[in-house]
Amino acid sequence: MYKYDNYDQAIVDARVAEFRDQVNRRMAGEITEDQFKPLRLMNGLYLQLHAYMLRVAIPYGTLDSRQMRMLAHIARKYDRDYGHFTTRQNIQYNWIKLEECADLLEELASVEMHAIQTSGNCIRNISSDQYAGAAADEVADPRPWAELLRQWSTFHPEFSYLPRKFKIAVIASPEDRAAMRLHDIGLELVKQDGELGARVFVGGGMGRTPMIAPEINPFVKADDLLSYIEACLRVYNRYGRRDNIYKARIKILVHEIGADEYRRQVAEEFAHVKTLGIDPPLAELERISAFFAAPAFDAADVEPDRSDPDFAVWLDQNVKPHKQAGYAIVNISLKPIGGIPGDASSAQIDVMADLAEKYSFDELRVTHAQNIVLPHVAKRDLYTVWQALREADLANANLDLISDIIACPGLDYCSLANARSIPIAQKIATRFADAERQRDVGELKLKISGCINACGHHHAGHIGILGVDKKGVENYQLTLGGSGAEDVSIGKITGPGFDEDGIVDAVEKAVEKYRELREGDERFVDTYRRVGMDPFKEAIYG
Amino acid sequence: MKLLTGNELGSGAVTWWTGSGWSIHVEDAVDVGEGGESILHAEEGARRVNAPYIIDAIPTPEGPRPAHIKDRVRALGPTVRPDLTLKPADPAAGDWII
Numbered sequence: 001m002y003k004y005d006n007y008d009q010a011i012v013d014a015r016v017a018e019f020r021d022q023v024n025r026r027m028a029g030e031i032t033e034d035q036f037k038p039l040r041l042m043n044g045l046y047l048q049l050h051a052y053m054l055r056v057a058i059p060y061g062t063l064d065s066r067q068m069r070m071l072a073h074i075a076r077k078y079d080r081d082y083g084h085f086t087t088r089q090n091i092q093y094n095w096i097k098l099e100e101c102a103d104l105l106e107e108l109a110s111v112e113m114h115a116i117q118t119s120g121n122c123i124r125n126i127s128s129d130q131y132a133g134a135a136a137d138e139v140a141d142p143r144p145w146a147e148l149l150r151q152w153s154t155f156h157p158e159f160s161y162l163p164r165k166f167k168i169a170v171i172a173s174p175e176d177r178a179a180m181r182l183h184d185i186g187l188e189l190v191k192q193d194g195e196l197g198a199r200v201f202v203g204g205g206m207g208r209t210p211m212i213a214p215e216i217n218p219f220v221k222a223d224d225l226l227s228y229i230e231a232c233l234r235v236y237n238r239y240g241r242r243d244n245i246y247k248a249r250i251k252i253l254v255h256e257i258g259a260d261e262y263r264r265q266v267a268e269e270f271a272h273v274k275t276l277g278i279d280p281p282l283a284e285l286e287r288i289s290a291f292f293a294a295p296a297f298d299a300a301d302v303e304p305d306r307s308d309p310d311f312a313v314w315l316d317q318n319v320k321p322h323k324q325a326g327y328a329i330v331n332i333s334l335k336p337i338g339g340i341p342g343d344a345s346s347a348q349i350d351v352m353a354d355l356a357e358k359y360s361f362d363e364l365r366v367t368h369a370q371n372i373v374l375p376h377v378a379k380r381d382l383y384t385v386w387q388a389l390r391e392a393d394l395a396n397a398n399l400d401l402i403s404d405i406i407a408c409p410g411l412d413y414c415s416l417a418n419a420r421s422i423p424i425a426q427k428i429a430t431r432f433a434d435a436e437r438q439r440d441v442g443e444l445k446l447k448i449s450g451c452i453n454a455c456g457h458h459h460a461g462h463i464g465i466l467g468v469d470k471k472g473v474e475n476y477q478l479t480l481g482g483s484g485a486e487d488v489s490i491g492k493i494t495g496p497g498f499d500e501d502g503i504v505d506a507v508e509k510a511v512e513k514y515r516e517l518r519e520g521d522e523r524f525v526d527t528y529r530r531v532g533m534d535p536f537k538e539a540i541y542g
Numbered sequence: 543m544k545l546l547t548g549n550e551l552g553s554g555a556v557t558w559w560t561g562s563g564w565s566i567h568v569e570d571a572v573d574v575g576e577g578g579e580s581i582l583h584a585e586e587g588a589r590r591v592n593a594p595y596i597i598d599a600i601p602t603p604e605g606p607r608p609a610h611i612k613d614r615v616r617a618l619g620p621t622v623r624p625d626l627t628l629k630p631a632d633p634a635a636g637d638w639i640i
């Protein structure tokens with residue numbers, strides 16, 4: 001885990017003091033809401049349907065038990081005893097009081113956390129692979145790179161007022177667990193002739209114009225990477241469409257001028273940036289990497305006893321292989337059947353913190369699928385961990401199954417929403433509650449957004465659902481065939497939309513059609529790609 | 543009818559103009575007719591409300607019903623957490639939203 005140095009701590013503390021002063025001035029009427037709004041947004045504080053909402057950054061989704069306990073403490077003391085983990089690996093609190101926000105941020109700063117750059121047209125929290133440092137297929141640990149980018153992008157003066165928000169993801173495995181190519185910049189660390197560098201993808205995104213990022217450079221050497229990304233941002237900052245909010249994301253620029261022209265401009269700018277000497281010395285990267293050194297793995301390689309059938313099912317579904325013999329990666333599902341995807345109570349957050357401290361070298365990860373990971377659990381401890389999770393209603397064996405649904409807050413919380421997302425997730429999960437049926441259906445990524453902003457990644461769902469407003473009534477569009485993984489694709493709309501019950505029926509019909517048509521061990525999305533939309537359309541609209 | 547609504551500045555809670563002050567209960571809201579704008583400016587200026595706006599609503603025997611679903615969600619609370627709404631004891635309260 002990265003540890004703040006004095007400089008990191010000083011800038012976060014100074015920011016809390018500054019915001020406290022801004023809040024006081026707002027409360028005293030010295031500044032208007034129009035003046036205050038951009039200031040609070042820079043500190044992650046939104047005004048939502050019911051109250052202020054605070055988004056707290058969890059850098060590349062990594063945190064330790066002390067930080068996780070602080071998240072529980074904040075939920076208890078400043079909110080209503082729960083938090084919502086998001087698709088950007090952050091946490092949101094829904095009931096924050098402006099009057100208490102500075103105190104909250106001060107407590108957060110005491111564990112090296114903050115809410116800076118979680119809103120606004122700046123570089124947002126860097127996201128990454130939740131299995132970083134544990135995955136068997138990674139060429140390097142992506143976190144030192146994500147941390148370097150975090151330091152570079154924090155308060156970067158030139159990129160504080162970009163045309164639009166900017167999201168970067170870093171992975172280091174051929175398997176993409178971070179929807180890398182649906183980010184403004186996606187980096188995949190790769191090795192070429194033994195040298196580490198990055199494939200650079202630019203101009204992906206969801207929202208109203210979903211796009212898959214084209215590859216802009218197949219290999220940027222490690223010691224050129226910051227300069228190269230700086231050049232990518234500079235071209236965008238200069239030419240991005242500030243005149244039209246719907247065309248202001250970098251994906252539109254790359255699309256309009258074309259990947260070749262964008263690449264050419266970046267190369268030109270890079271040649272200039274490289275003369276500025278902004279790339280850190282190798283020693284700095286080594287200093288950062290030391291924080292992410294592998295823990296002292298020493299457990300013997302024992303296979304867990306599978307005699308408890310419920311445990312065995314969970315083992316098969318939620319536990320993934322670790323690069324170190326004797327260890328495993330544990331996925332904690334925040335998707336109980338009928339529950340709210342991504343929500344966890346303070347008590348549950350504390351349980352996960354305790355388990356991380358005892359059994360996972362003090363580490364936790366938040367996933368973009370709104371689940372939690374214990375990255376380094378000794379196989380001999382798996383049964384104990386499972387029992388503790390089950391006690392806390394956290395042992396759902398549904399990872400990547402149809403009830404492991406991504407859903408944005410939707411109209412239950414979000415002021416931009418057209419329709420509710422969470423009740424749809426609850427109804428679908430309940431419809432497919434039968435564990436054997438779910439497992440028979442197999443991997444199926446279902447994603448729901450309450451409006452076209454696509455916070456729930458619906459474009460990237462094997463099955464995607466989008467809430468729309470049909471003359472004041474909630475209505476839902478269905479898409480099929482999306483993916484946020486290495487087989488990235490954007491889903492296609494099936495046809496006319498549905499009401500709340502209709503959409504649940506339509507999903508079930510699509511799933512049953514798949515069960516009828518599948519060959520071999522095809523997943524839902526594989527069958528869809530083979531047979532196309534028509535058979536599904538017929539089944540749904542019949 | 544027209545209602546005036548916004549959020550409390552300090553707590554962020556949803557509030558409704560009652561004719562003489564603010565209430566968290568939409569049942570207390572009154573028709574502001576064409577006079578909403580001037581109340582809005584005065585109340586916002588005095589920081590008794592934040593981000594106020596005027597909405598359409600339909601009068602019913604139980605009180606005003608905001609015309610748009612978004613404002614009905616604001617008036618009650620999240621439908622998926624009845625325990626956190628203004629009517630935690632009434633499991634059917636959410637039906638009013640839809």
Ligand code: HEM
Nearest residue numbers: 086087088164182205206207208408409414416453454455
């Ligand atoms: C509740 C308050 C929220 C507000 C007001 C909000 C607002 C927005 C807006 C306006 C966009 C579109 C921006 C654009 O295309 O330029 C967006 C996109 C997005 N938001 Fe949110 N959001 C909220 C919550 C969330 C949550 C809870 C998540 C995670 C579950 C999330 C994750 C995302 C993602 C992944 C995108 C897509 C980014 C892209 O276009 O590539 N947001 N959000």
Ligand code: SF4
Nearest residue numbers: 408414417450451455
């Ligand atoms: S997709 Fe729309 S409804 Fe859902 S959280 Fe994002 S802005 Fe809100």
